[in-house]
Amino acid sequence: MEAFAADVPSAKGGGREKRMKNYKMVICYEGTRYDGWQKQTATDQTVQGKLEAVLSRMCGAPVEVQGSGRTDAGVHALAQVANAHMETELSAEQIRDYMNLYLPADISVEQVEPASDRFHSRLNARRKTYCYRIYTGETKPVFERNYVWTVKEPLSVARMQAAADFLLGEHDFKSFCANKRMKKSTVRRIDSLTVRRQGKEIRIAITGNGFLYNMVRIITGTLWEVGSGQREPEEMAKILAKRDRQAAGITAPAQGLTLMEVFY
């Protein structure tokens, strides 16, 4: 979309002189083997770390990759968005192919495209969609076992949806935030929150303008408590009002969660 600015040769040289350009990337990963998205000094096993290692090698210089947001250890992404400023003579497609060649099999780069210098994958993100998958079959989810939370209790989708509806719109979601020392605003807007049965699964799809630490997993854990009869749907209003993590339900396991899409 910002191809024009990126395709213009630098003013100094006549040919394909290198200069710093910004690239937008769409990344898909299975989070099972990783300690989350964010680079850490304690571990090599992060998605951001893997991406930066490959791009730094490609450019022969350190490259920083900025993601639209962190995902926890074990959380997956169908289309995480990231950006990086790099100097390379490779085309966007060649960058994608280089990355896919050297990244592990559980991280894929779906798309690379030149972006405006000002594009920032986190600051410019307007909305995100997450999906949480609960497996409710009588047996075991062999092929999907790393992507679902297996629940034995019978769950009422109607009760879960009734509870979910209380969360729509703009609220202070402090009760659904795992970070107790959160200094910044805990107000967020949920645009859509649906609970649907799909075969042997219950899928929770949630779209909003931003999500606090563990917010989707705490919402899911609380909806599970409502669905299994441990709470009433109407309690959701009280939980919101308390602005206290203790008021909400359990944190659902990471592996059921997938970042589906980031909107700009």
Next chain:
Amino acid sequence: MEAFAADVPSAKGGGREKRMKNYKMVICYEGTRYDGWQKQTATDQTVQGKLEAVLSRMCGAPVEVQGSGRTDAGVHALAQVANAHMETELSAEQIRDYMNLYLPADISVEQVEPASDRFHSRLNARRKTYCYRIYTGETKPVFERNYVWTVKEPLSVARMQAAADFLLGEHDFKSFCANKRMKKSTVRRIDSLTVRRQGKEIRIAITGNGFLYNMVRIITGTLWEVGSGQREPEEMAKILAKRDRQAAGITAPAQGLTLMEVFY
């Protein structure tokens, strides 16, 4: 279906006296971690071995599990069928739940039901359906990576289907058999063999009355050679006529193959 015979208490005792009964089981597994279906002395890591270990523990006596056929190391099954003669007071559903509790996460028992004493999962099998999945996307199949063969060459589905049609019906498939010392008949009947594009994949579905060692994988490898232009579809007739493994194409990797269904 044979519930009557199995539900009648034994003539000797008045109560739930144990006697040897035959059970039919439907098993789902991801083959990635296993050295195939068949029990071997050299390894504990077989599906049959895992099933027998759990059932022997359940019954407190050695149990033999008979599968509808072997699957190779790395090959998956959505619905492998097996049977076992066992003495237990547990109901069919309790047997299923016990097995799912103690089997690893990549093996699931979808169904257990009482069967006639004469039911034999291999000898009574009339037809089987396999599916082979070829990934042809430009990037990488992150979530499906253990279930597909990733192919970079452009493939013509039309050429592959034209070649596949030569294999329909009853033929001597010796050219498609990896076992060179096969003494028994290598004549088999293929009832259906379709090549379809489905999103980023090409799926080969094959139904027949029986399959020789590596037969589906050699057929797939040969169809890949036709699809990528290395062979002509018409060569299939010559390959069949030669009755020589050397005449056919490569053996496609195990991981793309899944046993879908066994018909009785």
